[in-house]
Amino acid sequence: MNQHTRAATAPIPFIDVAAQRRRLGRAIDDAVARVLDHCQFIMGPEVRAAEADLAAFCGARHAITCASGTDALLLPLMARGIGRGDAVVCPGFTFHATAEVVALVGATPIFADVEEASFNIDLRSVEQALVVAHRLGLKPKAVIPVDLFGQPADYDAIGEIARAENLFVLGDAAQSFGALCRNRAVGTLAQATATSFFPAKPLGVYGDGGAVFTDDDDLAGVMRSIRVHGEGTEKYDCVRIGLNGRFDTIQAAVLIEKLNIFRDEIAARDQVARRYSAALADLATVPRLGEGMTSVWAQYTIRLPRGRRDEFVAVLKGQGVPTAIHYPKPVHRQAAYRDFPVANGGLPVSERLAEEVVSLPMHAYLDEPTQDRIIEAVRRALGG
Ligand SMILES: Cc1ncc(COP(=O)(O)O)c(C=O)c1O
Numbered sequence: 001m002n003q004h005t006r007a008a009t010a011p012i013p014f015i016d017v018a019a020q021r022r023r024l025g026r027a028i029d030d031a032v033a034r035v036l037d038h039c040q041f042i043m044g045p046e047v048r049a050a051e052a053d054l055a056a057f058c059g060a061r062h063a064i065t066c067a068s069g070t071d072a073l074l075l076p077l078m079a080r081g082i083g084r085g086d087a088v089v090c091p092g093f094t095f096h097a098t099a100e101v102v103a104l105v106g107a108t109p110i111f112a113d114v115e116e117a118s119f120n121i122d123l124r125s126v127e128q129a130l131v132v133a134h135r136l137g138l139k140p141k142a143v144i145p146v147d148l149f150g151q152p153a154d155y156d157a158i159g160e161i162a163r164a165e166n167l168f169v170l171g172d173a174a175q176s177f178g179a180l181c182r183n184r185a186v187g188t189l190a191q192a193t194a195t196s197f198f199p200a201k202p203l204g205v206y207g208d209g210g211a212v213f214t215d216d217d218d219l220a221g222v223m224r225s226i227r228v229h230g231e232g233t234e235k236y237d238c239v240r241i242g243l244n245g246r247f248d249t250i251q252a253a254v255l256i257e258k259l260n261i262f263r264d265e266i267a268a269r270d271q272v273a274r275r276y277s278a279a280l281a282d283l284a285t286v287p288r289l290g291e292g293m294t295s296v297w298a299q300y301t302i303r304l305p306r307g308r309r310d311e312f313v314a315v316l317k318g319q320g321v322p323t324a325i326h327y328p329k330p331v332h333r334q335a336a337y338r339d340f341p342v343a344n345g346g347l348p349v350s351e352r353l354a355e356e357v358v359s360l361p362m363h364a365y366l367d368e369p370t371q372d373r374i375i376e377a378v379r380r381a382l383g384g
Pocket of ligand 1: 068069070071094095097098146172174175195196197198208209210
């Protein structure tokens, strides 16, 4: 193999965390070193500073950091007292943490279908899920729209149903922090919004982490208490059942540095997505953004005709181009969730998408020659 052939088939990273690490270099080293010097590893000053920066970034009144995106979903459900006998509607096409938190608090997740175009929750199916909740004698309490792959759900339309049905709206923005819905930022679109700082997320840290956003002072106060074992005003005062759900000070220090370059990274991701879409739209179903929506492109996910995916993945792998399937099984088909109810009419779109979607490498440091290599490999695999 000559040098040219080797470069043309060398493996491409699916997400290049190391490229960002090189860019941030000393800034991260110094931020972590400051924590190592002051030794306030739990709820140190960086945690409060990161919360102030996150709130300012999206315009929410409160940003409450926590140990993971899953805890960020759990905190508002616990704070609202949602539990046994309650129903929470969530999409079937998502990462299963969305439904996990509902089951963890003892409530019943009812799965709704998603839209073909946006992959986000389908409002007609939400209505059909509410019919099922009433039939089962459950009290519908909340809906958890997921901003899948980085594009916000339609929170204006969801808000209308939620107001009519008195539902709490908890946005699962694990993949979409930084995006906009009709000029309003994720973090301000729902009564509470949860995001994740898992390293592979658009705004990831160097371990687990998450945050909840809300404008509701009372809800924020209760979530802050739950995050630290249900603490009251004194350290050993316990006023409710809580969690050990704190965000590490070292991760907060990392987050502050990453947030400084986040807008620039979002623009770079968007540029990659635009180039992919322009080059592939004639051969595959490329992602579509709804009117007034932006995406932070947590994933760039295309759809292939059914039955083509396995071969496509194998051909790309042979060219050193990694792919990923988000997600091969809808949540309502997973062993842990298949006994929970689904909306009337079932979830045909979620089931079809699970067989057709495939995600391409996406990150802010994907240079144009590498993008072109990926595009060429995809076009060749699809016979273009
Ligand atoms: C849609 C969605 N919800 C929730 C989560 C859970 O986040 P975490 O892994 O930080 O707990 C994730 C991330 O993995 C996710 O993609």
